[in-house]
Amino acid sequence: MARYILKRFSLMIVTLLVIITATFFLMHSLPGTPLKNEEKLSPELRAQILEQYGLDKPAYVQYFKFVGHLVQGDLGKSLNYDGREVTDMLMQGFGPSLLIGSQALLFGVLIGLILGVLAALKRNTWLDSLATGASIMGVSIPSFVLAALLAYFVGVKLGWLPATGYDTYSATIMPSFALSFAVIAQISRYVRTEMVEVLEQDYMRTAKAKGINRFAILVRHALRNALIPAITVMGPLAVNIITGSLVVEGIFAIPGMGKMFVESILNNDYTVIMGTTIFYSVLIVVTLFIVDLLYGIIDPRIRITGAKE
Amino acid sequence: MKKKKLVPFLALTLVASLGVTACSFGGDKGAKDKGTLTVTDRAEPPNLDSAISSDSASRNVLANTQEGLYRHSKDGKSIEPALAESEPKISDDKLTYTFKLRDSKWSDGKPVTAKDFEFAWKRALAPETASEYAFILHALKNGKAYNEKNGKAEDVGVKAIDDKTLEVKLERVTPYFLDLVAFPNYLPQREDIVKQHGDKAGKFAKEANTNVYSGPFKLTEWKHEQSYTMEKNDQYWDAKSVKLNKIVTKVMKDSSANVNAYNTNQVQVTLLGTDYIPKYKDNKEAVSVAEGSSWYLEMNQKNKLLQNKKVRQALNLALDKKEFQANVLQDKSVPAGGLVPPEIKANGNDANKLYREAFPEEPKFDATKAKSLFETGLKELNLSQAPALEMVTDDTTAAKRHGEYVKDAYKKNLGLEIKVSSVPFKQRLDRGKKGEFDLLASGWHADYSDSLSFIGDLFTSDSPYNRGKWSNKEYDELVKKARENTTGNVEERLQNLRKAEAILLEDAGIVPEYYRSVYYMVKPEVKDMVFNSAGFGEEYSFKWAYIE
Numbered sequence: 001m002a003r004y005i006l007k008r009f010s011l012m013i014v015t016l017l018v019i020i021t022a023t024f025f026l027m028h029s030l031p032g033t034p035l036k037n038e039e040k041l042s043p044e045l046r047a048q049i050l051e052q053y054g055l056d057k058p059a060y061v062q063y064f065k066f067v068g069h070l071v072q073g074d075l076g077k078s079l080n081y082d083g084r085e086v087t088d089m090l091m092q093g094f095g096p097s098l099l100i101g102s103q104a105l106l107f108g109v110l111i112g113l114i115l116g117v118l119a120a121l122k123r124n125t126w127l128d129s130l131a132t133g134a135s136i137m138g139v140s141i142p143s144f145v146l147a148a149l150l151a152y153f154v155g156v157k158l159g160w161l162p163a164t165g166y167d168t169y170s171a172t173i174m175p176s177f178a179l180s181f182a183v184i185a186q187i188s189r190y191v192r193t194e195m196v197e198v199l200e201q202d203y204m205r206t207a208k209a210k211g212i213n214r215f216a217i218l219v220r221h222a223l224r225n226a227l228i229p230a231i232t233v234m235g236p237l238a239v240n241i242i243t244g245s246l247v248v249e250g251i252f253a254i255p256g257m258g259k260m261f262v263e264s265i266l267n268n269d270y271t272v273i274m275g276t277t278i279f280y281s282v283l284i285v286v287t288l289f290i291v292d293l294l295y296g297i298i299d300p301r302i303r304i305t306g307a308k309e
Numbered sequence: 310m311k312k313k314k315l316v317p318f319l320a321l322t323l324v325a326s327l328g329v330t331a332c333s334f335g336g337d338k339g340a341k342d343k344g345t346l347t348v349t350d351r352a353e354p355p356n357l358d359s360a361i362s363s364d365s366a367s368r369n370v371l372a373n374t375q376e377g378l379y380r381h382s383k384d385g386k387s388i389e390p391a392l393a394e395s396e397p398k399i400s401d402d403k404l405t406y407t408f409k410l411r412d413s414k415w416s417d418g419k420p421v422t423a424k425d426f427e428f429a430w431k432r433a434l435a436p437e438t439a440s441e442y443a444f445i446l447h448a449l450k451n452g453k454a455y456n457e458k459n460g461k462a463e464d465v466g467v468k469a470i471d472d473k474t475l476e477v478k479l480e481r482v483t484p485y486f487l488d489l490v491a492f493p494n495y496l497p498q499r500e501d502i503v504k505q506h507g508d509k510a511g512k513f514a515k516e517a518n519t520n521v522y523s524g525p526f527k528l529t530e531w532k533h534e535q536s537y538t539m540e541k542n543d544q545y546w547d548a549k550s551v552k553l554n555k556i557v558t559k560v561m562k563d564s565s566a567n568v569n570a571y572n573t574n575q576v577q578v579t580l581l582g583t584d585y586i587p588k589y590k591d592n593k594e595a596v597s598v599a600e601g602s603s604w605y606l607e608m609n610q611k612n613k614l615l616q617n618k619k620v621r622q623a624l625n626l627a628l629d630k631k632e633f634q635a636n637v638l639q640d641k642s643v644p645a646g647g648l649v650p651p652e653i654k655a656n657g658n659d660a661n662k663l664y665r666e667a668f669p670e671e672p673k674f675d676a677t678k679a680k681s682l683f684e685t686g687l688k689e690l691n692l693s694q695a696p697a698l699e700m701v702t703d704d705t706t707a708a709k710r711h712g713e714y715v716k717d718a719y720k721k722n723l724g725l726e727i728k729v730s731s732v733p734f735k736q737r738l739d740r741g742k743k744g745e746f747d748l749l750a751s752g753w754h755a756d757y758s759d760s761l762s763f764i765g766d767l768f769t770s771d772s773p774y775n776r777g778k779w780s781n782k783e784y785d786e787l788v789k790k791a792r793e794n795t796t797g798n799v800e801e802r803l804q805n806l807r808k809a810e811a812i813l814l815e816d817a818g819i820v821p822e823y824y825r826s827v828y829y830m831v832k833p834e835v836k837d838m839v840f841n842s843a844g845f846g847e848e849y850s851f852k853w854a855y856i857e
Contacts, residue, residue, distance in 0.1 A: 031738075032735030035441060039774075040441075040442075040756070041441055042773055044457055045456070083515075084355075084533075151566070152565075162573070163566075165570060165575055251565060255532070255535040259534065260534065263562070266733065
């Protein structure tokens, strides 16, 4: 297991390095500069300010300087927000994003599980069709469309939840739900398909014959096996939530990282682009890593083969 | 039982994240008391250091929390003495202004002195401050030289004679100087506060509590990327005119988020996104505000076709600006016949006259004449058919609609093919700068209320903002005369600027399109919130606002 983890870990570092390098040079090929008042800046003043920030140097020089600082844990200062520390900005943005995201995952997994199990148990009834319909919609409607619809109908028309903003806890429910829809859809489909298969297995009949009660059979034998494929897609789903949040945070005016990321790119705010990219990459790579480990926990066969490697 | 580990894990993450964020939920639920106003802004101020401020969000806070020598008046059009006790004494050569300061205090109780102005202005010009808006202080004697590392701080024309007297020397006669003084980059700063937090990029002005305030309100809370709160400043010299106790500004960029927040009464004032204009323009709560900006097409002079004067004139005449405004923009923008928007002062002998009142220009449209001019132009160029042109615009919905309109009009009226390239803002600026376009959709916001801000700063041959590189010697000569204004005769200066604009229009150096307006949604109970319709500096002031 230790060797397996070590191997995965070093691969993670290489992946991150590739991402950082690629983003850095792509970013520098964006037209324009991080200057805010570019439209009205005279060429002399422009040159002077670029020099002040060290942006007049060739991209590769700036790259090595950046990596040098990065190794020491220094992400630099925002160019657009006049010298605000990128680390501070990330810390501020991470809280709201984490809340919305983890809540979305929780909503998604719980509702998805329930829907999936119900659909499997009540196969070929109206409940099954409903769950199927819901998951087709969940997969095909992008989270930002759902977010806009929710904001308008639930927020403005019905007035049940705050349409936008981040002042109260209730304001986090709609954005989380919008993001969780795709998770609900996928989890419920996977759980249903697996459940249907597992329910047919011999060991289920054995368990039933042993006289274990129905609920215990479902949880201990059926669900646990049915969860394996669901766990596998959790990683990509978490990534989905992260990328979905880029737009959804804007629609609900959540002061999170997604909004910050989008704005930094529009503003050519180099240091913030790098900071958020690194942060997101770490998050995604680590999520995939955790899912791998979780997979091992759920299915002992994988843990064993992993140890043999 | 392993499955059970998953749910507790997720639950734990949720609880942890609630803990992380719990502190960011405040008590504000769009408080409904009469002392509190809640509004939105599209971005949060990057910084509140008046020396480097260059964006509208920071200006909106600065103008409400700080007090300069002059302030924009309640009518939204003129200016009035603020920390200046009265109008300054102006020397006979109009080059020296002496301001007397009234008794006034910073929010920490210390008096505001003339030194605070001298310090702030010199700091804004200092090359190491790297202010992107320093040019606005180039009106001061040796200001430009110091800013561009060719002079010394002590030679800059601003000096505190004593605590209450500020002497300002100008580089040349500047009839709009008092307008400049009302601009946020001319606000005072406290040397001890700035140095205490010691950072070139203005560290003192990145959080609410590290700064001191001289204006009607003081910033008391700043939740980054979320909201910021201003509260009444009891130390303000004119505190009796201030009725609101508190203003909460929520940061919302997305136009639908803004409209939703307004419609659910979370906020009382919001800027209306262009996508929503057709739906809300006739709403009683929609308030139109002129921006003091001019929008036009630039024509690249590297293109053979566009070098031809008749072709350029045809491009101007083939576009129906009135129809464009009525059917596409649908807001209160004004179809343009010239370059200078209607809010700009003439600054001639009559101090109250506006430039466009003195020199009206009707938007021109004549499809038949355009067609014949275009054909003559093609003949002069020995072309049987015009090559297709590329038009570069922004990628906003409004800009795309604009592109489509122009494309259709030129196809219909001239038989000219246009390929529209909609690109992100920074890319439009970049392509403009590099001359990578045939037609460029451009616009300009005035920095001060004088036609020089358009005629002088835009279309001289050496101007960096002249993207099409249209060039005319006589125009350059007239602008130079007006700018230097060696005789100090303001009427002669005005006439020279007008002659230059007339040349630009006659030679079709640009295709003028419209002077832009924006809409705010304002709840009926909000009174006397002043929208700065002249368009310089801040967008609005809360000094006199109250809730009925």
